[in-house]
Amino acid sequence: MVALIHAALEQKLQSNGAFVFGAYSKYQYDFILTEVAYEFIKRYARKKPFWNERLEDSPVGHEGINSLIERTTINLSVHNEDEHIYVGQLPPDYLMLVDDSLHVFCNCKEAVNVSDTTDVHEYICVFEVPSDIRVDRVHDFFEDFSIVLFNQDLTTSTIYDTDDYPSLENGIENNEERYILTQHILNNFSNKDGNFYYEYYRGKFYPGKLIYVLKNPIKVPLALLTYFGVTASEYIYFEDLGTFSTASESTNASEITSAPRLIRHADTSNLRTHPFGKTSKNSPLSNIDRKQIYYYGTKNIVPTTVDIVYIKRPLYTCHITNEYSDIYEEYKTELTTLAASALLAYNNADTNQITARHLFNQ
Helix, strand or coil, X not given: CHHHHHHHHHHHHHHCXXXXXXXXXXXXXXXXXXXXXXXXXXXXXXECCCCCCEECCCCCCCCCCHHHEEEEEEECEEEECCCCEEEEECCCCEEEEEEEEEEEEECCCCCCCEEEEEEEEEEEEEECCCCCCCCCCCCCECCCEEEEEEECCCCEEEEEEHHHCCCCCCCECCHHHCHHHHHHHHHHHCCCCCCEEEEEECCEEEEEEEEEEEXXXXXXXXXXXXXXCCCEEEEECEEEEEEEEEEEEECCCEEEXXXXXXXXXXXXXXXXXXXXXXXXXXXXXXXXXXXXXXXECECCEEEEEEEEEEEECCCCCECCCCECCHHHCCCXXXXXXXXXXXXXXXXXXXXXXXXXXXHHCC
16 A cells, blocks of 8 residues: 555656656655645644644544544543642553543542542653664664563563564665664554553653553563564663552542643643632643643542543554555545655755745744
8 A cells, every 4th residue: 555655646746747766765755654644634633722732522623534533541640649630641642632521539528538549550661773783784674673571580571573574574674764663663552552652651751762661560570672683682771660549439529520621731820720710620620741631630629530532643654564544545645745745845945945844844
């Protein structure tokens, strides 16, 4: 399918008299097709006023990208007990919020007493795909690449192996294209139920790194290694994040469902103390920051879980693994037209300055 998308893109360039055989590589095509998928989502996702992370929850609001709409439930844990702030980690493939429905324990007369919690102990391994430094490589860089988890009981678990994928078992042709493995991992293991995140997890920033998350593992991890056969290895560091607790039962409160108000992070302090804007049981405040969603309760309002509807990140386009976004099935013509314009802008900024500025300086 990716080969057909590339061919359609070349036809668009030919119709503009801009196609020269060999002028663009397949890697360039992949990159630009991924970029315009994001551009397409922004064009078709009609946002609510004043806040650019939430969309109108209607068929018209996300027309054209319905294949990217996902739903999931997030457990909320205490972020700041004194301030009654609760936080949840957004899914690995989260891109943009459509709607959320918050479940809270509420008691208007006295402070909520939480009698039981659901506890999750988390471990993370942080790493990046290392360079293939083996000699005598030609077109088989990253062949036999594996990611192996070492446990404290001295056992090992392979969590990723290129030999499991026919398109990658013989490696790739260029050592500089190691990002393809990162894209492949994210495409296959960072859906809403996945355990691979990129750069952000639990509000912390790991630049250029993949984060592998284990929740209540049967075997406690010790470290993570990435390697090529037995010829090279690289140590990757590991963190024990501790236990995250979600309120599950209360002896003196009833559970209700409320509609949160998503606000800008900069407005949080003012609205939390405003007599008409502060958190209420039917309209608690919330905001999004660093791939986490925050909810602001009180001693009488304790958020527990949230059901969210969101737009997932489109798959990275890759001709090697034949992966592409779902929206290319229905909107190939529109997307290849955008891609052709973007390539023209990239190579001839004088005649396509508006397109270049809009696409590459987002």
